[in-house]
Amino acid sequence: MKVLVLRRVLPEVLPEFLALVPEEKRHRFLQLLSQLLRKSDDTEVEPWLPALFDNDDEAIGQATLLLQDFDAYDQAPILLNGSQPVQGARYVNTCFTRAHSELPLPATTCMAAGRRYRLRIDIGPWSTDSIVENPVRFPADHLPATRVGYWLLVAVNSVEFVVDSRQRPFFLPARGPGWICQCPPGTRHTCRAEERSPYLFIDIATPATQGRADLRLTITYGGGLVQSQFVTADIREVERSGAGTRARIDFTLAGLFDTVGTLPQRDMNVTTEQGSDGSHLLTIGGLSSERISFRLTEEQMRDAGGAARRALRDLQEQPVPVPVLRWPGRRKGEHRLVADLARLAPLGRRLWDLLLADRPQQRAVLKRRMRSPVTVQVARTGRIGFVFPWALVYDIGLEDGNPDAHHACRIVDELSSPAPPECPYEREHRLNTLCPYGFWGIRHTIEQPPSVEGTHSIALQVRGARPSVMAVGLGTGLDRQLTEQHLARLAELRPSIVAERHDSRAALVDALARPDLPLIYFYCHGRRQRLPGAVEPVPYLELGPGERITPTDLTALHDQAWAASHWANTSPLVFINSCHSVEITPGSLTQFVDAFSGIYAAGVIGVETVVTQSLASTIAERFWVSFGAGRTVGEALTDVKLTLLGEGSLLGLAYTAYCSANLRLANG
Ligand SMILES: [Zn+2]
Ligand SMILES: [Zn+2]
Ligand SMILES: [Zn+2]
Known part of the structure; x- marks a missing residue:
């Protein structure tokens, strides 16, 4: 393949290429790739492969096959219409420039301490100037349909860099690259083509001392986070080559918006992330024109x-x-x-x-x-x-x-x-x-939607038949009378939901093997266990006597026992109602959240603290009645909270939705 062709098919090829490169080598890979892309049009790509893939024969073989595919594909007339070869595939491209320059600093250049620079952002075809290591398409195709485009808001904030963290409007048309102009956000454009700039520049000042400095770039639409990048820079006393700058996309909101018609409006959003020193960085946005960052240990x-x-x-x-x-x-x-x-x-x-x-x-x-x-x-x-x-x-x-x-x-x-x-x-x-x-x-x-990397999506619908099957995993050591009462109440959820009880691990795993299972409900104890080799105790749900299900089990089952698309069309909702589970902390609950969302579940509802079995039963019954009647998770949990509050209890506060609040059961 010639470089000319590679440039054209790069947006398609790059994600596949990156999948072949181990994480720690990606930075180097991208440096070499950008060198290659600057060569003349008729340079052959194949001789570069050994260097690109660090002489990994397996990866070179795969990459060669991939390029052959694309060479054949490229000869098809549909791709030869010249002007817009990568129509549809758009990426958020990020790089740094010097204070008064529009030219990108190479990714391998370290910025100098205590100096002014600019962050340059555009949304369009993947750019070789970009320092993003894991380019993921900007999910515009999942935003509500429009014939015109989207007024997005871009914001940058940082603890180390000095930066104005105001949100800035950026217009992304329905097709083609985005731009900046003087038109008031949310209105029709009256600007002329020559008044538009493809680049958004944000002034920054580097920290006064050398070392690592991070910043976060967020892009929101309708108050909700659409994509976010974590940018890391190695700051030196003087500008010189070295580890330079890099960015990773660590949040992408995508999915079923097109079937729902509207992107849920969010009034306020918070991102949480681990800082380099183990502290936690929380950023609140959507409240005013400014995003606020703060660190907590x-x-x-x-x-x-x-x-x-x-x-x-x-x-x-x-x-x-x-x-x-x-x-x-x-x-x-x-x-x-x-x-x-x-x-x-x-x-x-x-x-x-x-x-x-x-x-x-x-x-x-x-x-x-x-x-x-x-x-x-x-x-x-x-x-x-x-x-x-x-x-x-x-x-x-x-x-x-x-x-x-x-x-x-x-x-x-x-x-x-x-x-x-x-x-x-x-x-x-x-x-x-x-x-x-x-x-x-x-x-x-x-x-609290599950964190997702790459192309994973956040579901807004659980697709089920009528009635929708709910696999109930029953634990041991529960009060028998309360359990039977609870099951009797769940039986009343017909005709919307039909609850099927499973008393052993084997029976539940059989139920989970159904690719179209819409609802999963754990009514059991949660515990933790220390395992050799694990830093933290491993959380598990206790089903039959001495039987347990761990987050790792779920991933293993999905990889080895089920089809790759298992649950992909259904997006089941999981409710982990682990009553008096002293040992399950919210932190270990998130391991289940991550495991379930990693295998296409829409999300998890979980308990933040220890609740008694009778309260756990009451809350779940009310939730399922409301959810089964077609209300969203957010509405159903609000019903539960306000009903309990009316009875004088604050315990509705104990339940958290690790999924979109707009998630609903579509089984009508
Ligand atoms: Zn305009
Ligand atoms: Zn219990
Ligand atoms: Zn009041």
């Missing part, structure tokens, strides 16, 4: 999250004497919800402080934007094990040092099931008010 996360979750757990088991609290229309006395609020709200307030105590402006914006119910999307990027208890964040100011002043909102005396979606006395909230609607998890819908 592992310890801060664990302490704050752990305390809040323990308090939630204790609400069920150890009702304490009611503290001296005031609330209107009543004398001091027993009031369960007020007592629960008094225990949980101060811990939720600490979570809020951890996030925002030192950010007065952002606090104000956040308060304004989140006054009414919104949907918050939390995207975990890469493989990250921690889960921040977003539902427990409490945003009404409380004085830790003045608990006597804590007083209950009027609503606590007027609640009936289901509770209203917003507090009718919101205007009366002031310092030290205890109100259930102060918790983000009561007032808002929080979704």
Whole structure:
């Protein structure tokens, strides 16, 4: 194959090529490839293959076959229409330039400390200037259909680089490369072609000292994250060649939007990622024109999250004497919800402080934007094990040092099931008010879609027949009477859902082997076990006596026992209702989330803390009734929360959706 042809087919070839190159060699591979692409048009590609693939015979063989395929393909007339050879395939291309230049710095150039540079971004055919190591198509084909195009928002933020983190509009037409212009975002274009620039430039300043510096590039549409890149730079005292700069796409939202018609609107989005020093970086976007980044250490996360979750757990088991609290229309006395609020709200307030105590402006914006119910999307990027208890964040100011002043909102005396979606006395909230609607998890819908790399998609529909089969994995060591009652209630889900019980691991694995299984429900204990060679204890679900299912089992079954497309068309929803599972932490729950989403499940619903078996049953029954009736996961969980709140319980906060809040059962 000639270089001329390679350039044309590169967007198709590159992902396949990269799959042949081990992760640690990709940087080098891309350097060589960009050298090759700069050669004259009639340079032969094949002699370069040994160097490109580091003399790996297997990889060279595969690459040769691939090129032969494309050579043949390229001779087909359909590809020879010249002007737009890669129509449809568009990539977010990123590189750095010097302060007053439009020319890319080579990926192997290290930027100098304490200097000004620019980040240059375009969306179009894959560019050899790009420092992205794992080019993944920008999923425009999955955005809602339009004949014109999309006003996207691009933002960059960083702890190390100095950068203006405002969101900037970028227009992506229905076809062809995107551009920047002076037209107001969201309006029709009145600009002329020559007034458009393909590049978005963002000024940055490198840190004053040498070392590693990271930044995150996010592209959102309708408030939801569409794609995100993690950019890493090796900063030196002076500009010179070395490890240079590189970027990885670590989040791509794609999937079934085309069948749904609209991209879910998201009011606020949060990305979480592991920093280079083990700390966690959280970035909040969608609130104003600015994205906010902050770092938390592992310890801060664990302490704050752990305390809040323990308090939630204790609400069920150890009702304490009611503290001296005031609330209107009543004398001091027993009031369960007020007592629960008094225990949980101060811990939720600490979570809020951890996030925002030192950010007065952002606090104000956040308060304004989140006054009414919104949907918050939390995207975990890469493989990250921690889960921040977003539902427990409490945003009404409380004085830790003045608990006597804590007083209950009027609503606590007027609640009936289901509770209203917003507090009718919101205007009366002031310092030290205890109100259930102060918790983000009561007032808002929080979704934590599974983290996905590459071309994986986030499902918005579970495709099932009518009735849809729900495989129920029953654990041992449960209260028999409660279990039978629970199963009897699940039997009433017909005609929408038919529950099939499985008492052993073997029986459940048989059920999971069905390629069109839409619903999976674990009603069992979750535990953890130390295994030789594993750094962390391995979580498992306990089914029959001494029988267990681990996250690794699921991946192994999918790879070895099931077809590659197993569940790909169904996108089953998994509910892990592991009642009093002391040993399953939210962190180990995410291992199940990752394993299930890695085998085409739409997502997982899980418990954040320990719940009693009877509460776990009640919550699941209400959820399945609502979900079976065609409501989305977000709506069904809200139903559960507000019903429980109407009965005076905050325990609806214990359940988290690790899937799109818009996911629904399509079995009509
Ligand atoms: Zn314009
Ligand atoms: Zn209130
Ligand atoms: Zn249990």
